[in-house]
Each structure stands twice: as structure tokens, then as C-alpha cells.
Amino acid sequence: MGKYEYEDRLTDIGPPLYKDMLPPVITKNFGQWKYHEILEPGVLVHVAESGDEIYTVRAGGCRIMSIEHIREICEIADKYCDGHLRFTTRNNIEFLVSDKSKLEPLKKDLASRGNKFPIGGTGAGVTNIVHTQGWLHCHTPAIDASGIVKAVMDDLFEYFTSMKLPAQVRISLACCLNMCGAVHCSDISILGIHRKPPLIEHDRLDAVCEVPLAIAACPTAAIKPKKVKLDDGKEVKSVEVNEPRCMFCGNCYTMCAAMPLADAQGDGIALWVGGKVSNSRTPPTFSKLAVPFIPNEPPRWPSTVKAIRKIVEAYAAGGKKYERVGEWIARIGWERFFEVTGLEFKHQHIDDYRLAMTTWRTTTQFKF
Amino acid sequence: MGKYEYEDRLTDIGPPLYKDMLPPVITKNFGQWKYHEILEPGVLVHVAESGDEIYTVRAGGCRIMSIEHIREICEIADKYCDGHLRFTTRNNIEFLVSDKSKLEPLKKDLASRGNKFPIGGTGAGVTNIVHTQGWLHCHTPAIDASGIVKAVMDDLFEYFTSMKLPAQVRISLACCLNMCGAVHCSDISILGIHRKPPLIEHDRLDAVCEVPLAIAACPTAAIKPKKVKLDDGKEVKSVEVNEPRCMFCGNCYTMCAAMPLADAQGDGIALWVGGKVSNSRTPPTFSKLAVPFIPNEPPRWPSTVKAIRKIVEAYAAGGKKYERVGEWIARIGWERFFEVTGLEFKHQHIDDYRLAMTTWRTTTQFKF
Amino acid sequence: MALKRKTPLLDELESGPWPSFVSDIKRMAEKKPACEDLLGVMELSYEEKEGHWKHGGIVGVMGYGGGVIGRYCDRPDLFPEVAHFHTMRINQPTGKYYTTEKLRTLCDIWEEFGSGMTNMHGSTGDIILLGTTTDNLEPCFQALAHEADMDIGGSGSALRSPSACLGKSRCEWACIDTQAIINDLTQTFQDELHRPAWPYKFKFKSSGCPNDCVAAVARADCSIVGTWRDDIRIDQEAVRAYAGGELVPSGGAHGTEKRALDIQKEVIDLCPTKCMEWDGKKLTIYTENCVRCMHCINVMPRALWPGKDVGATILIGAKAPILEGAQLSSVIIPFIKMEPPYDEFKEFVEKMWDWWDENGRNRERIGELIQRLGMRQFLEAVELEPDPRMIKMPRYNPYIFFKEEEVEGGWKRDVASYRKRHQA
């Protein structure tokens, strides 16, 4: 039990109360903010009805973070922010400055620390990439997460530190179809996909999985129970996969460790575009397939980086102010999207799942 | 064999060649028309590059038509149209006048024949109601066809003879879910629906149907095979219906006459709105449910007539020029549609079939 | 002549400004007792609120598998004259133009062999001869063939009578000759029309332009819709005349008065892609963004016309709800030239039918089959490349069915070597 006695055990206390950690100026002006302004990329001021101000300096966080790094953040926050900071919903670090005179010194300090605390991520640019675990910790990934994020952010860095795109571009990454994140509704999504049906380890399947659960896991009913004779002649309960019905979702593997999908050649990236979450102007919408497959190319995934840059550049060139990626595509049409990005339109782009019919073009309205 | 010998039997000759029946001015100017103009409701002129003209007088047809009526049409066409006429894709009669001087006499003549040949049906008004057989001839109807059409057209007649609505209003009727017509894509659709699951005639089912076909007919898999003991003790093959899974499509009855659905209380009308077919401005789109159920009220279906009038009047009052019913609703929102028409929004309006999810509101954008 | 039956309910449908089918049937009843019984059946239905017809065994004419709908009254005790009351579907002349001579011949034949009642026309487009007995079918059929040059239309799991908007015969917007096309298809595929051999029905409809006056996209398994690829033709002077109030906008469809057309508000603002500009003198259309919706042309018929590089968009799969729900047709061939003998198109059609025939389940329309097996299988069968014009938007679910041959190294893998890299 470590140093605490069983009698003293604390449970169900929940998280610490947020109120206790707000900077005093926020406590004072809670719910009384009047307006905000982004003073430069990554630097915001919020002004209260009372006239009080709070400055925010947003620095890129790479999310996976050592306690050494956190301690460095604390050291900075102590120096310029009276010990107050926060993290954003997209894993950036926000240094909360109550004393305006500390703003410039803070920025200088951050800049002095190499690539650790890039300032930016506000307004009509690219902010941090929401992402997941990848090869760093998860058991079902088709791709790495942090490495790809690093490669893409390095490449798009100019858009992190500026606000010159038509609108916000929200990029997300999920390393498998479980999609831990809002990958299904992002301007650009990077998704890890498998392309080979699961291996089946007949010799241990019955021991490690519940066969009915594995079967029920399959959205396309591709898995059937099967009795298999092993090399040693023993007959065991196992399953078989109707391979042409498999779309590599990996859900069987989630339920049954004896059905691994990962494969160096099979796995890679699909890119998706045009999703959004805000209700601003147009309703929230899903991201749509842009590139069905790009192979895994560690350590810097150059083809993926290039494809994303193509999309961002075409959008930067063609999008109108305020138009999110999906709004831009809606205006120019998908036929033009594939033209201006130079991406190839393939069979995989045409939906063939449950709601496929709703995505087909039932009008003669299109552009030649 | 009647008067023709077997040796002389003609088959697969197909329809008579349309070319042979065109008025000479059309033959001459075929494919060389320059523009048209609706001179008054129901009267069109088409002008060719050559300067030639053809006048068209459109008269309402009630589609079900005796040969006496057709002969009367012929008599008129001989008098004013050199024996030329056509029918439209919505079952109106078009008198084709090559000689302009015969236009006014024709109109006068038509007007003199009581309610037989109302002139109208062009432009931004209500044209003929596309409809089906109903109690006149079909075996699966939930409603009559011609009678309802007559009642509705009598009521909306002012819109047949004028062009003062925001745009074309295309009304269709189908007497059962087979929907023989473009009922699923009309500005206003009148649809016959059943609301009671099929009766099952166990004593003759196996004799008159193929049980597997009846089972396969059901879109919701509500039908299962069942052995039934008849009153006389005989055991027969039959089916049973899981009634809460039945949505009264009648497809079982189509496949199996021992499963009738028709019922005086169960059957009636559902009204649908906002569909269209043309690609003009907005793509073709399905009609959506407006009123889930109105009882059959022969001979003049007053509640149905009233509900349609409500819709048409709300549209006439609120629609902008060129806006089809569906475009009008898209602009004002469904929440407002139900308000301005006074129609009630009910559980049945919310889709619960295969693509239901795509019809739910996944945005905070709506009007209070 | 007074009728022997009382029809008080139906009688209510004689008044009012719209033509009365009741009056018309009554008129026919004077000659045809079947019509009197028909009114009787209807009156009974009006009283009971239930129909009184039933399906029967298959009836038809020799050598044909369809074109006749067998129908029997379920109260032959009350209405013996309509105990058998089948309909014959007669293939309409394309575009539904008639001479009075042709119609009179038809009337005479139907007076001899049937009830005298018709539908002009059925929803598919046929002339419907409404009500006769089994005995009359064959003689009526031959009389029609010999005397009226007419043939039976489709029913059952066969090609149905194709139909068309009036197209080039009387419309300035027709980009294709819908009548020639539909007539050619009808004649070419007589066998498919008369001898049901497919999983289910199949319909062709052709409209000359995207206004789609025959509702092809909603009702035809194969919708052939005229369109163009080049610039909309513009008569700038006429545009100015519209703006100046010298012409009647919309060809009078919204009122026959001349009035100044507000080109910005009534045309450009409603253009789905806003691909137009009007500076008060000149209308510019940026063709690369025009989706050929027809709106501007509809509003200014004396100033704008479709381009000259014309052809058709082929859309596949429309159907009514049974079984899986209604479908509109979907773009399969964005553009195809439609010149006789339409070989390229017909090759496509044959490939499509072969695939459907091979893979379709009983009562599965082509649109449903594409839904079930996926667009890819269909496109591969008809040898077409995927094109973004086929879709509203790419897939948004990640459930992509890659094929084995597309995946480096294929699908065959070796558990043992996997387990060498990854301990269990």
C-alpha cells in the first residue's frame, strides 16, 4: 500500500477543484469578460467588463511530455505568470500573464529555449495536431502518432506561427480506426489503417479469446466459428475470416489478441479532409477521404507530409477568407478538389458501406 | 385468334414511329426551336429559328379517359389542329395549333365544354396530379386515386389556371407504398398507407403462395415460417408476423394474396412535401413527411384537401419567386414549416429506418 | 340513358371545375355494361373504404411474358361484368404525339375488345387499356398490331416501355434527341421488353436537359439526361432587353407581363455556384464553374441557350421504395455523346444488364444491387473508371475494402514469423 494506510485510503474524491487554480484576475472577472484580441500569433489578451486584462501566450505542446519538461514549464510559469498556466483542448500550453510587463520577457524566454516552446497556434492558421498513442503505447496502431505529428508540424510550422490561411485548419491524427480524437471531424485527418485481414492464431485463440465476442466484433459479419485441426492433430475451436468482407477495422483484434492485423506492408495512412466541429456558418460535418493509402515511411513520413502540404497549399491559394477546408471544397466541388490538389480519385473514394447511397451524386450538377 | 390468321401474326413491332405523327411545322423545325413563351396560363408558343411558330393549348386531362372522351378530343383536334395533339408527361392534353387564327376559336370551344377541358397547367402553378390506379383497378391500394385527385384539383383549381405561385408545384399521388409515379420526389405527395399488419389466411396460404418468397418480401424480416393447427385439426405450413416490426409496406401481400392489409380504419393518406426532380438551382431531392396520417374520407377527402391547401397557402404566402416548396422549407427551416402550416410534428416524422441517422440534427443551428 | 345502379358517393365527384372521371365512366357505361359495374365496384369501395380487385394467375398474349396485368374483381357476385378486368399496356409513341387517325383506330379497337376505358397514360408512359377479359387479349393485340401499328409495352421482370420528354420536337433546350434515342432503344430491345428474363424490372427514361421533364432521375433505372460541356450561348442584347423590361422573364412562367428582370437577384444569386457576373451591360458566365442547372436559361429563354458540345449524363438506379427504400439515379457516365446508332451507350447497357443478370437477386433492382455489392464492382463490370462526378462527396467512414492485389505482399501471411517479431 505504500506510505498510506488502508484506513486512510481516499477514493472517489474526483479531480481537484478548478476554481482553486485560476489566476486571481480570472477569479475576479469570471463570466465578466468583454472581448478578446489576438495581438500577434500565439498571444491573446482578454479584457473584462471591469477593464482588467489577462494575457495568454500559447506555446506548442507535443503532448507527450516528461516531468522534466513539465517542471521546466512550471519554472517559466512561476517566473512570469505567478505560477498559473493551463493546457488547451488541443494540448497547447497557455501561459497566463496577469502582469502585462512580463509579457515581452516571457516571449523572449520561450524563444530562447530552442524548439521547446514555439509560440503560435491561434486564429486562421494551423494549431497543434490532436493525436493519439501510436507505436509509443497502444496495441492496435497501424502507424505511429508523435513522429508523424512532429514531421507534419515541422513542415507546416509557418502556419503555426502565422494567421494567413483562409480560416482555422484543424489537423488530427488517430493511429487506428478506433479514432481516439475528433479525427472524423477535422479539416485534415491522418488516420492509421490496416489493409490485411487478421492473422488467426488457431493454436491459442480459444484460450485467449471468447469466440462469440470475436465474432460479434465484426461489423461486416466476416468472422465465422470454425473447428480447426492443428499440426499436432488436435482439433480446436477457432474462427475463420471471409477475407473479401474484411475492411480491416481491427475490432476483432481489440476483442481477441489472437487476431493481429499489424503488418509492415499492409499498414499506413489514409488522409481525410473537410470535417469541422464548430457551428460557425456551416454545421459540424465529417471529414471525407482524400487519399486512401500512403505507406508508413518512418522516421519522417515524407509522402504524407507532402500530400498534406499539397492540400494546405491548394486551400491557401483557393480558399476565401473565413472558409474552412470543407467549406472551400463545398464551393469548388470535389471534382475540382482532386484537380487542384493533384490527388488521384480512386475506387476507394466511393463509399460502399452502410450509408453509401447517400453519398452518390444524384444530380446532373457537377463541373467538367 | 380473332380476324387475323396465325401466319400473319405480328409481334415485336414496337410502338408506331413518333415521327409519323408530328405536325408538319414540327417536322420542319425539329431541333431548331429558338424560344418559347407562355402567352397565358395553358397557352404556349414555340418559335423556331426559321420564324415558324407552333401554338400549344394545354388542357387538364383526368388520365382515366373513355374512348368517347378521346373521340371528343380527336374531333376538337381535327377542327383546330389538323388532327395533331399530344399528351404530356403529366397526363395533360396538348392541342397543337399550327395555324394561329385557330387559337382563339379553339380556346372558346374548349371553354364551352363544361369541366371537360380546363385550360392551364403551365408555369408557376399547379399542374395535373400524376397518379395511379387506386380502387379503380389495383389490388394493393390503401386509398383511391382518381377521386382524391379530383377533389384536390377542384380545390386548387385557381392555381391550375394561373401562374402566381412562387414556382411550379408538382403534386403526385400513389395509392400504396409501391409508389407508381414520382411521388417520392414531388413538391407535394399524397400517399396511400396501411397501418395494420397483414391478416394471415392460414387455411390457404400454403396453397396460394410460396412461403419463402413471402418471407423474403419483408424488408424488416418481420415474417417467419410457422406451422399452424387449423380449427379442423389439420396442421399446415404458414407464416407469422412479428407485428411490432411491421411497417405496413404491403410487400408481403404483393407476393402472397393470403396476406391482405386493406382495412377501412387502418388505411389512409400520408402527405409528403418538398421533393423535386429538376436540377434547376438545387439538385433533385426526396419528399419528406408532412402529415403521417389522414383517414380515408370518400367521396371528397375533405381533411386531405384542407391539409394540402394549408401547405399551398403557406407556401404562396412565404415562398420567394423561383423557390420550389422544398427550397422554401430549406430556407425557413422545418421548425418554421410546421409553425406556418399549423401541421403537428409527431414521432412519425422522425426517421427510424435504415438511413435515419443522416436525418437527425447534428448541429445547434436551428430556430427557436 | 339512366344507369341501373345508384352511385350517390361517386356522384359527388361530378361537379367542380376539374374534369370528372365519374361523368366520363358514366358516359361510357351507356355503351359498355362493364363500365356500369366498374362504377359499382368503385361505389362499394367508397362505402367500405377498401379496394375490390385482386391479382390472378398470369394472363397474356402468345409469345410475350408481360404487358398484361391480370385483374379480377373480388365481388364477381355483385359485379359480374368486371369479374375479369385485365389491363393491356400499349407502348406509347415516343413523346406521346398522336394523329387523330391513330387515336381513333385505337378507340375502335378498344371498343371492340375492351371496356372502352383507358389511362392516357400510365405512369411509365404506356397507353393503358383498362379492363378486358382473357379471351380478348390476343385478338386485341393483333388488331392493334395490324391496324394501329401498335405493340404491347412492358410489365414483370422485363424492360419497361422507355419514355422521353418531348425533346427536340418542341423544346429549344433539348441537348439530345430524346425521342430518337428512346424509340431506338425501344425497338432495339423488343425482346427484353416482351420476355421477362431479369431479376426485376428495368426502366429507361430520357430528358433532353437537366430540367428533366420526364422525371428520369426519380423513376428510371437508367436515366439519360441531356447536357453540354461548352459555354452557355448568350445573346447579350437579349440579356439587356430582359434587364430593361422589354421581355417577359421566364417565358411567362411567372406571369405574362413584361417587367425589368433583376439579373443579380433573380438569376445570379440563385445560381448554385455563383459563376456569373453582370455589370449592367454584359453577362459573363464562368463555364468552368457552371454546373448546368438550367436556372439562368429558364429565366431568360430568349437570351441564353445550352452550349453546342452536347451529349448526355447517364445516371443509374432510380426506383420506388420497395424493398430497401427509394433511390434517385446516380451519375455513372458524366458525359457521353448520344448519336445514332448509340453503340457506345448500348455496349454499356449490355454490360450493365449482364452484371445485373448474373448477380441480382430475385426482385433486386440494379440500384439496389449496386448498393449491395458496391459501386466498385459495378464500375469494373461496365469498365468505367471512378470519377468524382459520380459522388456528392467521398466516403466519410474508414471502412475501406482494399483488394488483395492492391496490397503489397498480398494477404497471405505467416503467423509464425509474426510471432517471431511479436511475442504472444
Place this chain on the structure above:
Amino acid sequence: MALKRKTPLLDELESGPWPSFVSDIKRMAEKKPACEDLLGVMELSYEEKEGHWKHGGIVGVMGYGGGVIGRYCDRPDLFPEVAHFHTMRINQPTGKYYTTEKLRTLCDIWEEFGSGMTNMHGSTGDIILLGTTTDNLEPCFQALAHEADMDIGGSGSALRSPSACLGKSRCEWACIDTQAIINDLTQTFQDELHRPAWPYKFKFKSSGCPNDCVAAVARADCSIVGTWRDDIRIDQEAVRAYAGGELVPSGGAHGTEKRALDIQKEVIDLCPTKCMEWDGKKLTIYTENCVRCMHCINVMPRALWPGKDVGATILIGAKAPILEGAQLSSVIIPFIKMEPPYDEFKEFVEKMWDWWDENGRNRERIGELIQRLGMRQFLEAVELEPDPRMIKMPRYNPYIFFKEEEVEGGWKRDVASYRKRHQA
């Protein structure tokens, strides 16, 4: 300190302007051998292009059913230090505000009991403590509770750690106090959070306004989004100042220069309902047509604000693709006041959970259950009336499931009397 392993591939990720997780892990590796092995696993994955982690048996802390993800390396032979490498999900303080004191305490505890690596934060919002052994779980948990006032978050078929946008703490647009709401829900439902008892996971997320900065509508089974019902508040003078170029449009989001805002083009033309008018002096918003999309407010933050009659729209059902495909949340309660103690809302939640618990299949999210059983059953269970605000459009298929009690005369019928009216 030089590391013993070579990581040439990972090393490539140290350069470049974006922060390098590789450099950071290396830094930690100086203190923690597990981090060195973590780099080794990663390098191996970079070489082989396959991951090297696996699920294990269930691990956790006493009395809790979740909050810990058991993870094992599949090459313990090569990387013994990470043979066991579980993560602990620690429930974040709402809005993710910290004092450095709190963070330092956290770091110290994690230095003692874990790898020293974290995710700040996980996608659900938790602090992720990345990598420890089974033995350390319980002591770490208690140290966190006693020293940091922190508790474990959710995993498994339980309530997941609710999360919020920063709301009223620093945003002028927050219509509801997202932090108070989410903190209250988190505390109220501690049992549901720590003891999985449901068919599957359940997430709450709350955004203060329709900009939805916590992506609730895409990621939370229950999305609580702030909104208002009355007029948008307008400072007309400030509107004129925007038009006159005296202010920076969009609060600088599109560039920090002052410039004249073209209110017609940049605001009104992009308003989804075009419910605004600007005459050069006065901006009028027709509230009855405003759908509260936020665009105009976003563009003129110094002139426009949400109204005063504030509350939330409750949307239900968002989820990732597994199994049936991804869903966004759908409107279930168009408007609800959200004042503590949130009783009305909590009653709704309890009813929803009861229904889901009773009817949900294993691994069926609430959104999928609504799909399967239909919105009606759900609405009846939570005692809400249907409202057109719940839908984009009414159904377009005619497959309506009427209930027996809605049909006059019910469903029981009599074949014999039917056959009296209709002969077979």
C-alpha cells in the same frame, strides 16, 4: 549522459522547429531506464513498421474498475524495463488550469511511481501518466489522492472523465458555466466513473457556445453546448467602428491589422440564414431567423455578444466509428437552463442511462442504441416530446412504424369477416 541504445531513426525527429518528443524522452531517460527502453521499442517499430505493445489482463487499483490501461511490451526480451508499462488516467481539473504547485506535486509522485512520461493531456481530457508497473498503481493512486487531491479518470464501460472548454473563465461568449457543470457532473457521478457497469463507455463534454471548442458534438455521447434564445447583443457604435476600419476584425484571428470590415460580404453573406441587414449605420438581426451559428459574433467580438437568455442545447450520441460507423451528436433537448444543481438535466441523464442500461447490447454506445431502436423509444424513455429541432428533415421513406394504440380499431382483425367482404 550518453544513452546506451542507438536510435538513428528517432534521432531524425530531434531537429526541426516543432518540439521534439524524442529529445524529451531522451532527457527523461537520463533518470529513468524505462524511458531508454521506451525509445528502444519505438526505434524497433520505426525499423519494422509495426507496434510492439499488447493488451494484458485487467490491472487496476482497489475498488475501481477502470482508469488504468494495462500494457505490456511484446519484446520483453529486448526491453525488460518496459515489459509492464501501464498508463494511469488521472482526471484533469476542469478547464485544465493548473498551479505550478499542483503540477510539481504531480511530477514528484510520477517520478517516484512511474516512468516520468505523461501525456498532457489524453484525447478524452485526462492527464495520462504513461508507463508504470502493476505494483506501483495503488501507491501512486493514494499518493495522488493524499498529496495532489487527484483521482483516477475513466476507462472501460464506464463514464469517462467529462471535459469542458474553458468557458466563463476566459471567454466572453460562454453562455453556460461549462466548468461548474462538468465539475459537478464529475463529482456527482464518481461511482459511474470508477465502476464500469454499462454496456460501453459514456462521455460528457461541454462547450460554452456553438463554436464548440471542446469538440463535444463530435466526441461526447452527451454534448452540452451553450446557446441563447433572445437577441444577439449589439453595440452599434462598435459595428460602425468595424466598418470604419477602427478595429481589428475577428479579434485578430485573420491578421492583426486594423482594416475596414465589409459587413455585407464578410458577415451577412456568410450568415447561414441571411437574417441580418446593414444599412451602413445600423446592423439589424432578425432573431427569429438567427440560428446562433456564432459567425457574426466571431467576426465582430467587440460589437456583438450572445443574448442574455442563456442555456444549453443537449445533443446525444457522438462516437467514433466502431462498430456501426461514426456519429455526431443529435439535438435531443433544444434548450435547457443549466443552473446548479442541474436537477432537470440530471433527471434526464438518469433516465437516459436507465434506458441504455436496460436495452443496450454489449459495446453498444447510446447513439447506436437510438439508431437500432429508433428515436421514438428513446424520447419516450426520457419523456420528451418530438420537436422539429431534433431533425435536419423529416423522414423521406414511407416505412412508418405506427403503434397499435394509434390505429383506430387496433390490429386485431378477423379473416373471416374480411373474406365476407372480399372473396378469395
